[in-house]
Amino acid sequence: MNRPFNFSAGPAAMPEEVLQQAGAEIANWHGSGMGVMEMSHRGKEFISIYEAAERDFRELMAVPEDFHILFMQGGGWGENAIVPMNLSQGGAIDFVVTGGWSQKSFKEAGKYGQTALAASGEAGGFTDIPDPATWQLRPDARYLHICSNETVHGVEFQTLPDLKALGSSAPLVVDVSSHVASRPIDWSRVGLAYAGAQKNLGPAGLTLVVVRKDLVGQALTICPSAFNYELVAKNDSMFNTPPTYAIYMAGLVFQWLKRQGGIAAVEARNIEKARLLYDFIDASPFYVNRVAPAHRSRMNVPFFLADESRNDDFLAGAKAAGLLQLKGHKSVGGMRASLYNAMPLEGVKALLAYMREFELRHA
C-alpha cells in the first residue's frame, strides 16, 4: 500500500504497521471479545496494556526508578497550568523563552507563580538559543522551564542545560512534546519532562509526564484533583478514567520503536534525515532556513522560498506529489517539514526530489 508522506507538525503521521495492527484488532483485542476502547480501565486486559506501555517507555528512554511516568490529559496547554499548580508553591519560576511554545508556557504560569524571564530569543526572531552562561537564574526559583524543541520555530536544544553547573539548584522542567523519543534524555539534568503525545507518541488527547518523585506532593490547593501529580501517581494514572485508547496506541508505538532498534537507532536515522534536508536547503539559493545551525531542530524544519509568491504553487505541487501538510505555522509563514520518528528516510528523499524539481522549474 502506497501512502503519501505526511509532514504534519501534529497530530502527525504514525507508523503504518502500527495503524494496521490497531485496525485489525479494533473490535477484538487478543481474543478478549472486546476492542480496547470498550475495556474497563480497571479490568485485567487494560491493566496489562497500561503496564506494558509504562514499562516499554521506561526501558526505551532509560527513565530512572526515581521518576514517575504519568499518563494524563490536557496536552501542552494543559501542562502550562498543571506544572506550576503542582510545582511552583506560588513562588518564583524562571523561564527561558526560545519560541512560541515556551512563550505560551511563560504567560500561563504567571497565574500561579512569580514568573520571570531568565533569557529570551525573541529579539532575534527565535532563531537562536541564548547561551546558558548568560541566563539570569534566581536563587529562589522553584524551577526553570524550557521547551527543548520548539515545534513552530524549529529551534532545538542539542544538550539540556546543566543547571547545577550554572550554580542553580532549581529543578529543570522541560516541554519535550515535539522531540520526545527521537533522542535520549539525560535524566540527571531533569526534574520534570512532559509531552503531548500527538507528535512522536500517538494520538492527541494523551500527555506523558515524567516527574522526579521528590517533586511530587506540593500542589496548590486550587489544583484540580484530576491534574494533581500526587493523586495521579498514587493511582497508577487511574485516579480518573485515563484516555485508554490513546495509551494503547502509544504502547504500540513504543513496541514499534523497540523493533526499530530502540532510541539510539532511531536517533541515528533522525540525524540523517535532518542532515539531508538542511544540507539541501543550505546549498540552494531558492530555499532558506534562518535558524542558527547549532540549534536547528531535527524534528521540525521551517523553511522559506526565496520568492514567497510561489508558496501556493509549491504546496499544490507537493500535494500532487504525495507530500502532505507542508504549510508553515501561521505565526511564521513559509513551509515546515516535520520529520518525526514515523517519517521514513524515503519521505525526506521524496521531499528533496520535489524541492529540486520545483527549483529547476522556477529558478
Added chain:
Amino acid sequence: MNRPFNFSAGPAAMPEEVLQQAGAEIANWHGSGMGVMEMSHRGKEFISIYEAAERDFRELMAVPEDFHILFMQGGGWGENAIVPMNLSQGGAIDFVVTGGWSQKSFKEAGKYGQTALAASGEAGGFTDIPDPATWQLRPDARYLHICSNETVHGVEFQTLPDLKALGSSAPLVVDVSSHVASRPIDWSRVGLAYAGAQKNLGPAGLTLVVVRKDLVGQALTICPSAFNYELVAKNDSMFNTPPTYAIYMAGLVFQWLKRQGGIAAVEARNIEKARLLYDFIDASPFYVNRVAPAHRSRMNVPFFLADESRNDDFLAGAKAAGLLQLKGHKSVGGMRASLYNAMPLEGVKALLAYMREFELRHA
C-alpha cells in the same frame, strides 16, 4: 461475527459497525492518504469531521443555538473542578448528592466556591432521590449541581428538576455522563451539562460540555486556559489540540444513533431493555435491586444475589456464557449490568436467560 455482550460501566461497549468502520479507514480516511489520528486538527479534513460531529450532536439532542457544544478533555473528574472554576465566581454553589459521582463533585467544588448540600440521599444508602420540594436552595447560589444518572448507585432522575418552579434563579449544572444520548434532555431547565464520552458516546479522553452562552466568560483567574470555556468556545474547541480521534469516534456514534432512528427511538429501546431486567429481578427471590422503583436507572442496573457467597460462581459462569464485566463497583459490591445504547436487546435477553438458568441451578 459473534461478539460477547459487554456490560462494562465505562469505558463501555461500542456499536460493532462503528468499530468496523473505524478499523477499515484507520490508515486512510476517505481517500485522504491519512488516518484520522494523523491529521492536523487545523486541516480541512479534520475540520469537516469536527463540524459534522458538532452538528449531528446538536441535531440528535435538539441543543438550542444559545448553547455552546464544547469538545474537551479531563472527564468527569476534570469537570468537577472545571465547572466551578468557570461558573462559581468563588460564590455559593448548591449540591444535591444522590450517589458516588455527585458526592465527588461536591467535595471537589469546595476548592473553588462556598459549597453546601441542598439535599442528600446518603442516609438511605443512595437508593432514592430526595423530593425537590424539600431541597434547601440558597438564593445567592451561582448554580445547583446534580448528577442525573449515578453510574455506581444506579439512581436516575427521570425528570430534570425545574429550578424556576422551585423559586430559584440558579442555573442547573448536570453531570449527564452515564446517560447522555440515551433519552432527550429538556434544555429549558439546564444551564450546563457535561459528559465523559466513555459510556454512551465514544472513547475515554473526550468530555462533552454543553453550556448556555450567557454563562460563559466569568472564569476565575486561576482557571487554566485550556479549560476556560470562553477560550474553548471562541476557538471552536481548538484552543488547544483536541482529542481528535475520540471526536471522530464520537462522530461515528452520532451517525449510528441517527441510523437507529434518533434519540426517541433509542430511548424506547432503552426503556424496554431496562424494564425486562428490573421486572425479572423484582419477580425473583434470588436477585435483588434496592433502588426505589421511580428512580431506577435505565443505564446502570446494580443488583445482588440473595446469597452473596455465590458471586464468584455467578461471574465465572457469566463470562463463560459470553456476558462480560458484570462485577459491581467496589464501593457497592454485587453485580452491575450497564445497558448503554450500544447494548442490544439480545444482550439483555441473554443476560436474563443466564440469570434464570443460574437461579434454577442454585435456588
